[in-house]
Amino acid sequence: MNIGFINDSRQRLIISLGLHSAAIIAFQLSLMQLISIVQWHHFAYMIISVAMLGFGASGTLLALAREWLLKRSGWIVPLLITSSGMFMTIAFQLTRLEYFRFDVYLLFVERSQFPILAANYLIYFIPFFTGALAIGILFIKHTAQIGTYYFSNLLGSGLGGLLVLLLFGNVFPQQIPPIIGLLSVAAGLLGSTKKHISLNLVIGGVAVITAFMLIRTPGEVPVSQYKSLSRTMNLPDAEIVKRKADIHGLIEVVESPALRFAPALSLGFAGEVPVKKNVFVNADFYGVIPLFSKDQQTHILDHTTQALPWRMQNRYKVLMLNANAGAPLAHAFIHKPGQVDAVIANRGVVRMMQTDFANESGSLFLHENLNVYQVEPRNYLASKPPQGYDLIVLPQQDAFGGTAGINALQENYAMTLEAFDLMWKHLRPEGAIAVTTWLDYPSRTSLKLLATIVQTAHNNGITEPDKHIAAVRSWGNITFVLKKSPLSHQEVERIRTFCKEMFFDPLLLPGLQPEERQTYNMIGNEDFFHYVDGILAGKPAIIEDYGFMIHPATDDKPYFAQFLKLSQLRRLSETFGGEQLPFLELGYLIVIVTLVQSTILAIIFIILPLLRLRKSYRSKKGTLIYFATLGIGYMFVEIILIQRFVLYFGQPVYAISAVISTMLIASGAGSLLSGKLPATPKHPAIVGAIITFFLLGYTLFLTPILQGSIASTLPLKIIISLLLIGIPSFFKGMMFPLGIRFLSGYDATQVPWAWGINGSVSVISTSLAMLIAVEAGFRVVMGVAVMCYAIAFLVFSFHKLFFRKTHTRCHSRIVATALSRGLGTQNDRWHRTSNCEP
Amino acid sequence: MNKLNLFLATFLLAISHMALADEFERERNSMVRTQIQARGISDRATLNAMRTVPRHLYVPYAQRRNAYQDRPLPIGYGQTISQPYIVAYMTEIVRPKPDDIMLEIGTGSGYQAAVLAEIIDQVYTIEIVSPLGEQAKRKLEAQYGNVHVKIGDGYHGWAEHGPYDAIVVTAAAEYIPPPLVEQLKEGGRMIIPVGSPFQVQQLMLVEKKQDGGITTRSLMPVRFVPFERERE
Structure with a gap:
């Protein structure tokens, strides 16, 4: 093919590789988004991790059929890239067909779901496998210029991350894969030679027509019947009245005459529960559109335990964290505060409330006493000087009937001990923190919440937390209030009156008698009170010995909703039955399943090429160790940096994209420069040492640097981030091409194997990092990353031991x-x- | 010859149908013995009803072979049919008597209504998901003359037939609609399951006292014994 402005075939191949790499990463991210809507995000991650093992499998095939593939690379590579684009276009559409539709909930109760799951794996595997095979062939064929090709690959990947971000904000999720598919098709055609272009033109033509049809009429996303959106759409006359693509997710607003909002409403309430529209983000319930008017005298939430802090005393200056679509704000304004600061990270929802639903919500989001901050709560708390709030209200925790652990591995920096300490500093001396949770069974959220509150009181010099904590329980909710100063006698009496009026029971209150705890709502299980009292009394054994993880979350392990103790799995299985166990803590189990299955596949992909490599009588352990540690180290550092910079910028979507793109682009630059270095063992050793040195420094100084500059201006923060992410990434980008070039001189047959090892291990690393973070904390994840680069450094420092005949x-x-x-x-x-x- | 073939086919069909019915009956009796009685359900009327109602007819065809297993089953539309033990437990706990009038919110498959209909005079049941309600209505009205199915929003209850001796809420919402509390007789009982699909560990009993006061009681069919207490 003769492209006027790019006549040089090498240049065309390099650009083609960049475009295709951009498409692969954009496809991966768009699939994550789509499967998160259809099922939920951990599951998306499970499917993608297996599909991404296409990289490992491509290495295996390359190792087994290296000569055959290299001889025909001129037409195979463009064909693979075009085919990958074609599969990207249709993969998601295929899984929408009745035969391939499955449900994660049914996975544990219907065996027939397993072949369907396997079919889904295969459908998503193909575009990754064909795409990765093309990249692998290019790398191996052009080992001498690996730096340039790897640069194109990384630069393309970095730009692909930014491209998908742009698409998330402007088109519906189901339209994104066909758009991205076209990118790969274009890359395939660009890389084709005149001689072999006809087949690519046919495949590309079919892909283009299909893509345009799918973009024009994308169809509905087939959301799981168990997701809240589907269940809501089953209600009479349910209708989606607003749908908006946003980078924070797909926002949908549903109207139905049967949609009402009154969480754990008092049984004494005899009025009408108002009908309200519901807001969903990625098909999960997000909040309700409040009906608000400035003359309003009462609010339905006044008949729930959430009214507790308002019944204790008047509040002037209030901070509402994660105030979703505004229902807690409408409730707050009934009590006439002078100033309400609301922190809502989802900018799409805020914009929608300020425009589309401004009239309906009585211009609540434009209230003269309201300030809306569109960042994550934690970022707001850390970046502002003490504000002297009378009340800080956290969002309601857990969900009615439990969440089956689907949020277990969602980092929540608003619920860590460090976050509560920051909240404490923002309170005026009479101020209080209030948080409500659904009652779950077995008790987990309520106990962890209490443990966090008690620990916060201790951390801030309170020796008798029982005099500062009030808690009220209804049939479904508990609201905790932690007050900076001791609760007054009047406040205690007001709480008692409130409970009596609403048929609620005090759970914690100074001077509370045991018989007061179950006047209206009998629990029938005294153990719960035993644990509540034990935690309040600060008995560490109570927390340690409980069957679930109820230790407060910290920034190092920010998993507030993670309750599963792996050591207790057997015991829980015996108590609740093996079949029901997954529904207690599904999220964490999914990650374990992901790790196990991708490890098994990775081992297969790593071992299979050895059948071929038996003929090579050169030691292979250096290759295995070096490329495996690079894969693990790179991903672990990426995960740590994402975690730290989400806190730093307060906008997860932007932070994640910025970290990934900066890392990839800086690594690409490093890769390009590495081409100028000779392929001796000395250089990977030196670069490995530099990275180890940097990462060691990060274990000590990264958090203080970020904490110290969190309140800086955005341009300064961007410069700091570029330096902190860019410098080590630049060096990390050198390691792979230096290793490959060395390997091609040492034993070229091992190069495809190295590619496969790196790909397989990178995929395992994501779930492995999460498991380590949950069990041991992010510090250990960073420690492992440092060790990985140290090992890579050692492999080349003592290369004669690892690479020998x-x-x-x-x-x-x-x-x-x-x-x-x-x-x-x-x-x-x-x-x-x-x-x-x- | 054709007539003979037809006769043979009909005969074989009848035989296999009887064999299958016998098999389901055996499974049902085993279910009552091992899953329900063994866990402490002793109310004779409840046990008889559980032995009588053919649960396999209230699950989707593809789930029939699983009908008597000790677990909830999917019935479509994001709904489940409760585990047999939970149905028995909920039935026993509302203390049904033959002359009672009961309201069920969330007909679902119709199985709970069928069990109640074996014991009491009048069962009123409301289903909000139209296709589920229509399906259950056909089955229940063919089998029972004392079950009345309405398709609509359970929030408002069914005031014209109330007040009710008991209300069974099988599809719980995150609030208890005030009209339901209103339609419950003084001294009446309402039972509500709390849990995500496939996982019902907790039930809640709401009692309306003679003085109009309302109390709730958490009932835990599966008892989670905290480990630390065990060691004491």
Whole structure:
């Protein structure tokens, strides 16, 4: 193909590789988004991780059929890239077909779901496999210029991340894969030679027509019947009245005459529960559109335990964290505060409330006493000087009937001890923190919340937390209030009156008698009170010995909704039955399943090429260790940086994209420069040492630097981020091409294997990092990353140990083989396998 | 010859149908013995009803072979049919008597209504998901003359037939509609399951006292014994 402005075929290939790499990463991210809507995000991650093992599988195939593929690379590479684009276009649409539709909830109760799941894996695997195979062939064919090709790959990947961000904000999620598919098709055509372009034109033509049809009429996303949006759409006359693509997710607003909002409403309430529209983000319930008017005297939430802090005393200056679509704000304004600061990270919802639903919500989001901050709560708390709030209200925790642990691995920096300490500093001396949770069974959220509150009081010099904490329980909710100063006698009496009026029971109150705790709502299980009292009394054994993880979350382990103790799995299974266990803590189990299945597949992909590499009588352990540690180290550092910069910028979507793109682009630059260095063992060793040194520094100084500059101006924060992310990434980008170039001189047959190892291990690393973070904390994840680069450094520092010719072992093995066949040692096989030195 | 073939086919069909019915009956009796009685349900009327109602007819065809297993089953539209033990437990706890009038919110498959209809005079049941309600209505009205199915929003209850001796809410919402409390007789009982699909560990009993006061009681069919207490 003769592209006027790019006549050089090498240049075309490099640009084609960049475009295709952009498409692959954009496809991965768009699939994550789509599967998160159809099912939920951990599950999306499970499917994608298996699909991404296409990289490992491509390495295996390359190792097994290296010569065949390289000889035909001129037409195979563009064909693979075009086909990958074609599959990207249709993959999601295929999974919408009745035959391939499955449900994660049913996975644990219907065996018939497993073949469907396997089919889904296969459908998503193909575009990754074909795409990765094309990249792998290019890398191996052009080992001498690997720096340039790797640069194109990383730069393309970085830009792909930014492209998908742009698409998220402007088109519906189901339209994104066909758009991205076109990018790969274009890359395939660009890389084609005149001689072999016809087949690509046919495939590309079909892909283009299909893509345009799918973009024009994208159809509905088939949301799981168990997701809240589907259940809501089953209600009479339910209708989606607003749908908006946003980078924070797909926002949908549903109207139905049967939609009402009154969480754990008092049984004494005899009025009408108002009908309200519901807001969903990625098909999960997000909040309700409040009906507000400035003359309003009462609010339905006044008949729930959430009214507790308002019944204790008047509040002037209030902070509402994660105030969703505004229902808690409408409730707050009934009590006439002088100033309400609302922190809502989802900018799409805020914009929608300020425009589309401004009239309906009585211009609540434009209230003269309201300030809306569109950042994550934690970022707001850390970046502002103490504000002297009378009340800080946290969003309601958990969900009615439990969440089956689907949020277990969602980092929540608003619910860590460090966040509560910051809240404490923002309170005026009489101020209070209020948080409500659904009651769950077995009790987890309520106990963890209490443990967090008690620990916060201790951390801030309160020796008798029982005098500062009030808690009220209804049939479904508990609201906790932690007051900076001791609760007054009047406040205690007001709480008692409130409970009596609403048929609620006080759970914690100074001077509370045991019999007061179950006047209206009998729990029938005294253990709960035993645990509540034990936690309040600060008995560490109570928390340690509980069957679930109820230790307060910290910034190092920010998983407030994670309750599963792996050591108790068997016991829980015996108590609740193996079939029901997944529905107690599904999220964490999914990650474990993901890790196990991707590890098994990765091992297969790593071991299979060894069948071929048996003929190579060069040591393979250096290759295995070096490329595996690079894969783990790179991903672990990426995960740590994402975690830290989400806190720093307060906008997860932007932070994640910025971290990934900066890392990839800086790594690409490093890769490009690495081409100028000779392929000796010295250079990977030096670069490995530099990275280890940097990362060691990060373990000590990264958090203080970020904490110290969190309140800086945005341009300064961007410069700091570019430096902190960019510098180590630049060096990290050198490691892979330097290693590959060395390897091609040492034993070229091991190059595809290295590509496969790196790809397989990178995929495992994501779930492995999460597991380590949950069990041991992010510090350990960082420690492992440092170790990985240190090992990579050692491999090349002592390269003679790891990369050596194994002729002695090789000789004896051949002798043994030959003898077993009754042949002499001078069998011609010796000569053919000339990697063995005589 | 054709007539003979037809006769043979009909005969074989009848035999296999009887064999299958026998098999389901055996499974049902085993279900009552091992899943329900063994866990402490002793109310004779409840046990008889559980032995009588063919649960396999109230689950989707593809789930029939699982009908008597000790777990909830999917019935479509994001709904489940409760585990047999939970149905029995909910039935026993509302203390049904033959002359009672009961309201069920969330007909679902119709199985709970069928069990109640075996014991009491009049069962009124409301289903909000139209296709589910229509399906259950056909089955229940063919089998029972004392079950009345309405398709609509359970929030408002069914005031014209109330007040009710008991209300069974099988599809719980995050609030208890005030009209339901209103339609409950003084001294009446309302039972509500709390849990995500496939996981019902907790039930709640709402009692309306003679003085109009309302209390709730958490009932836990599966008892989670905290480990630390065990060691004491």
